[in-house]
Amino acid sequence: MEVNVHEAKTHLSRLLRRVAAGEEITISRAGVAVAKLIAARTRSKSRPMGMDRGKIWIADDFDQPDPELEALFYGPITTEAPEQTSAPPKRKKKT
Numbered sequence: 001m002e003v004n005v006h007e008a009k010t011h012l013s014r015l016l017r018r019v020a021a022g023e024e025i026t027i028s029r030a031g032v033a034v035a036k037l038i039a040a041r042t043r044s045k046s047r048p049m050g051m052d053r054g055k056i057w058i059a060d061d062f063d064q065p066d067p068e069l070e071a072l073f074y075g076p077i078t079t080e081a082p083e084q085t086s087a088p089p090k091r092k093k094k095t
Helices: 005-010 012-020 067-074
Strands: 002-004 025-029 032-037
Touching: 002 005, 005 012, 005 025, 012 025, 012 032
Parallel strands: 002 025
Antiparallel strands: 025 032
């Protein structure tokens, strides 16, 4: 069935009942088809457990820290004590 935009707006509820019954409806503007009303697919209520078994792999150490990545965020991690540096000499204030 084909209807124009005005008719589709005016009789949307009626058209949706026909679509739910299995009919496809084309909506046209100035004689050119622009949309199609079709029934929505119904989803199954639950997915079976294990349906992706064997398709996904996770490494045993996936949650271990990555030194390279941590170095990018926090700088290199060293076990050495930081060097002691003396403070720069203070400048005299001009009076």
